[in-house]
Amino acid sequence: MQFAVEKDKGVLEQVDNLLYEVLWKPRGMPNVRHQFDKGEAEIIFTAREGNNVVGAFVVIIYKDKTAELRHAAVLPEYQGQKAGKGLWNEALKYIKAEGINSIYVYARNTAIGFWEKTGFRAETDWLDHEAFAGSGIRFKIMFFDIK
16 A cells, blocks of 8 residues: 555545545435635645555645644545554655644544544544434544653
8 A cells, every 4th residue: 555645636535535435425414515715825734555556545734823624534345454544644744744732633523543543532522513413423523742
């Protein structure tokens, strides 16, 4: 499996499709990927098996030297095979090189265990968002301090 920062337009289309197929479609939701965008530049990290994108992280870096991990997904058949861990390691290496102080994620109830294993800590109780009403998705804001 290869991990990299991705800029190829065709591969980025695969990323958009993967995010929809893994994060929203199974919950009967529309593609809400860009619903929360505020014009920030995205850094896209991919896990690829040959020419196929099997996982992706979308990171936003802010001027205050913090970063948000906005979207994270791995195809179900690659979960538990180190794709998420490899993506996290690649993203963390990049974030450290950029001099970022901390990173946060709105962690889904279905992914809290993964984020805890990578060293994130919950900073909030459960949060609900109207865009996810009826989907069974709840969130906690979790932080990772860069050392």
